[in-house]
Amino acid sequence: MERKYYFFIAIFITLIIGYGSLAAIGNPMPSKISVSDKTIHASAYFLLTLSWLLAYKNKASEGKVSIIIMVLVLLYGTIIEVLQGIATSYRQPEVNDIIANLVGILIAFSIFKIFLKKKVLK
Secondary structure (H helix, E strand, C coil), X not given: CCHHHHHHHHHHHHHHHHHHHXXXXXXXXXXXXXXXXXXXXXXXXXXXXXXXXXXXXHHHCCCHHHHHHHHHHHHHHHHHHHHHHHCCCCCCCCHHHHHXXXXXXXXXXXXXXXXXXXXXXX
């Protein structure tokens, strides 16, 4: 897939996470499947990080750009957590959410590096 497609996917995921993190939840539909809030955070930030790493795959393979992407994604998640406490009355910031975000970021980075080493990503 071309870099520009990965870039648009990364922008889309970034916007969806921002909206989903700051929007009012309302009454969620009851589900027989119980998914932890922290699992959702880790999964979302896994996808977000991986999408940005793929968007900048050629530069991210060098290492420095990968670290910058990871730091920026973590900063984005932290800013959203702060905004939940400041800009909304229906959301509360949680340090554990930031930790879950970091777990997702680190898993995405690890998988990206493994695929680079195995030359799965070209």
